[in-house]
Amino acid sequence: MKHHAVAELPSAGRTINALPKTSKFVLLIIFVTLIFFTVTPVLYPLLNYPIYLLQSSFTSKSSSSTYEIPQQQEKDIHASDQSENVCDIFSGEWVRNTDPPYYTNMTCSALIHDHQFCMKYGRPDTDFMKWKWKPYGCELPVFDPSQFLEIVKGKSLAFVADSLGRNQIQSLICLLSRVEYPIDVSYTPDDYFKRWKYKTYNFTIAYFWAPYLVKYKERDPSAQYTGLINLYLDEFNEKWTSQIDGFDYLIISSGHWFISRPAVFYENHQIVGCHDCQLQNVTDLTKFYAYRKALRTAFKAINNLENFKGITFLRSFSPSHFENGLWSNGGTCNRTKPFRSNETVLGGDNLETYMIQMEELRAAEKEGRKRGKKYRMLDITQAMLLRPDAHPSKYGYWASKKVMFNDCLHWCLPGPIDTWNEILLQVLKIEGTR
Template sequence: MKLRAGGGHELLPFGKPPKVVLLVTFSFILLTLISVCHPFKYWQPINYHKASSSSPSSSTVSRVAVSDGGGSDVSVAGSVVGAAGAEAKECDIFSGEWVPNHRAPYYTNETCWAIHEHQNCMKYGRPDTGFMKWRWKPFGCELPLFNPAQFLELVRGKSLALVGDSVARNQMQSLICLLSKVEYPVDASYTSDEHFKRWKYQTYNFTLAIFTSPHLVKTKEADSDGPTHTGLFNLYLDEVDDQWSAHIDGFDYVIISAGHWFFRPLVFYENHRPVGCHFCNVPTLPDLTKFYGFRKAFRSAFAAINHRKGYKGITYLRTFAPGHFEGGLWNQGGNCLKTTPYRSNETALGGDDMELYLIQIEEFRRAEAEGRKRGLKYRLLDTTQAMLLRPDGHPSRYGHRAEEKVVLYNDCVHWCLPGPIDAWGDFLLEMLKTEGRRSREEKKLSSSGRRLG
C-alpha cells in the first residue's frame, strides 16, 4: 500500500527523507564508486591449527607460503603476491584438512615396481580403495598436487638423501613412484646392502639415496630377543652413526627423521659407559625413558651435520609421523581398521607423540641457530599433523598374503602405497619451489649490498 501526504506526491513509507539520510546515501554511493575503481587491499589473518595451545607453531620455525591457485606467485617474505601485485595472504601448508580427491591415485602397485611388499596393500587383498582418494588441503590456500616433471627440473644436477628408519625408506619409495610417470631411476648403489641404496635419474643427473639408521647414532643389538621380545639395543648417544654422517658431503638436500625405534628396549651409553636405559630391566641402570635417548640422538645427529666441513646442503627435519594402534600395543594385538581420515577437530596430538614432536622442534631450533653461524640452512618438513589425521592409510594386516606363515604384527606405522605418504611429495616440491625463489631473491639482495631478513 502506498502512503500519501501533503500535496499529492507519492512518498516512501517513512515519509519525506531528512537531509541526513540523503547525505549518508550519497556518501555510500561515492565510496562504492571509489572502491570499484580503486579496490581496497584486504588482509586475511592466518588460520593456524596447532597441535595444542602450548606447542610451538611450525610457522615460527619454517614458514612456507603457497599460491592460492589463482596464478599467484610467492614472495620470499612468506606472503603470496598476486599477479597484479596486490598482497594476498600467507599460508602454513602443514596445517589443514584431508579433502576428497577422486582423480587419485596417480600410480598403482602394478605400474610402480618400487613398492615394498609390506606396504603393497592392494596386492595383498585390502578390500577398500577410498584411503587412496584424498589430498591435503591447507587452511586458507591450495597445496598444488605433485608435478613429477617440475620436481625433476628443480633437482636437475642435484642430490637428495633420506636418513632414518623404514618410514624414511617408505618416503623414498613413494617419491620413486610419484616420479615414475616421467622416469624410472637406475641403481647406482655402492653396496649390495638394501639399507643403503642410491638411485640415479640419468636424464636429469639427479641422485636419490637412502641411509638406513633407525636411531641416527651408533647402535649395537645387545640381545635379539630382549625384555619385550623385540630386541635390546645399545645406543651410543654421543657417537653419530658414520654410516650416514660420513657420506652426506656433496648432497644438496638431506632429510633427517626417526622415531618408532625408540619405543623398544634401549641401553644408553655416553663416554663409552652406560648411563641409563628405557625398558631394559637392568636394576643398576636408571630408567631415563625413551625421550632422553631421542633428544640426545637428534642432538648428536644435528651436531655432526653442523661440524662436517664438506657439507653445504640444506637439512630438512621430517617430523614424527604417529602410528595408529587401537585395541592394544603394536606387539599385543593392536590394529588400525578405520577407512576414512579424521577431521582436524576429531583428534589431537598428545601423550608420547606430542613429547617426541616437541623434542624434535626444540632440537631443530638449536641446530638451526648453530648451523646459521656456518651458513647452513635448516627447513622443517612438518608432516605430523597431516599424518595424525590418517588412521586409514596403514597396511594393517595387508602386508602379506593371509595364508602365509610369517610372524608379522599388524602394521599401523608404515603407509600403504599409493596412500597418504604421497602427500609428502606435495610438501617437498612446494618447499623446493619456495627455496628456489628465496635463493634468487638472496642473490638480488646480495648484489645490491643488502641481506634478506
C-alpha cells in the same frame, strides 16, 4: 579487565584511584612488566609451534602430554612461510578427491616393498586413496614429476632414516616414474644403503639406514629388531655422517624406534641409564632422554661438517594409529576414513616426540647459522595424525601367511604418504626463489 584489577591494589593505605594520573600509568606499566617477565619464562619453550596444536590444552586431564601452543609460526625452519602469499601448507584438512591415484601397484612395482602394496594383498576398499590434503587458505598443487626433476637437475638428495623414510622414497620413485625410472648405482648390495640415479637429469637419491641416527649396536644379534640394544648417544654414526658431504638436500627422519624398543644408553663410553632394560643398578630413564640426545648429536655432526653445504630437512613425526593394543599385542587400525581436525588431538608420545624435534631443530638452526648451515622442517605431523585409515593393517601379507600383527605404522602405496612428496616439491620450489 586489566584496569579494574589494578584499581583494587592497595598502595600506601589508599586505592590507586586516589593517585594522580601519572602515578597510575607508571604503576600500570610496572604491573604489566611484572606479569610479562613472570609468564614469558614459563611459555618460552612452547613458542612458535604450528597452529594446529592449539587443539591441545593445558586444561586437559592429561596435562603432562598435551599443550596449548601460541599461533606464531617459526619462519626460519617452516619453509612454507617464506612465500610472498603466506600459506601454511602444513595445517589443514583432508577433503574428498575424485582424481585417480598418481600410480597403482600395477604401474609402479619396482623397488617397492610388498608390505606397503595394500591392494595387492586383498584390501577390499579403495576409499583411503580418495582424499586430498587441503591446507587452510590455499591449495596444495598436484605433484608434477617433470617440475620436480627440473628443480633437482644436477643435484642430489639423501634420506637418513628408518623404514618410514624408505616408505617416502618408495613413494617418490613411484611419483617420478611417470617421467623416468632411476638406475641402481649403489656402492654396496646392502639394501639398507642404496643409491639411485636419474640419468637424464643427473639427479641422485640415496638412502642411509639410521633408525637411531647415532652409533648403535645389538646386544644380542640373534634378537635383531626385538632385543636390547646399546645406544651411544654422543657418538656420530659414521655410516651416514661420512657420506653426506656432497649432497644438496638431506632429509632426517626418526623417532619410532626410540619409543618401541628397550635400550641401554651410553655417553662418554659409560652407561648413563636405559629404557625398559631390566638391568640391575642401571637407572631407568625416559625414552625421550635418548631421542633428544640422539637428535642433538646428529645435528652436531652436520654442523661440524665443513664441506656439507646442503639444506637439512627434518621430517616431523608420523603418528601411528594402533588401537586396542600395540604392534606386539594385538593392536589394530580398522578405521575407514580420515579424522577431521576437531576429532583428535596430538598427545602422549606423539606430541612429546614432535616437540623434541621442534626444539632441537631450532637449536641446531641457531648454531648452524653461524657456520652457514641451513635447516628446515617438513611438517607432516598434522596431516598424518588425521589418517588412521591408510595403514597396511593386515593387508601387507597374504592372509595364508597368518601374520600375527597389524601394521598401523607404515603407509599404503599409493596413499597419503604421497602428500609428503607433494609438500617436499613445494618447499623445494620456495627454496629456489630465495
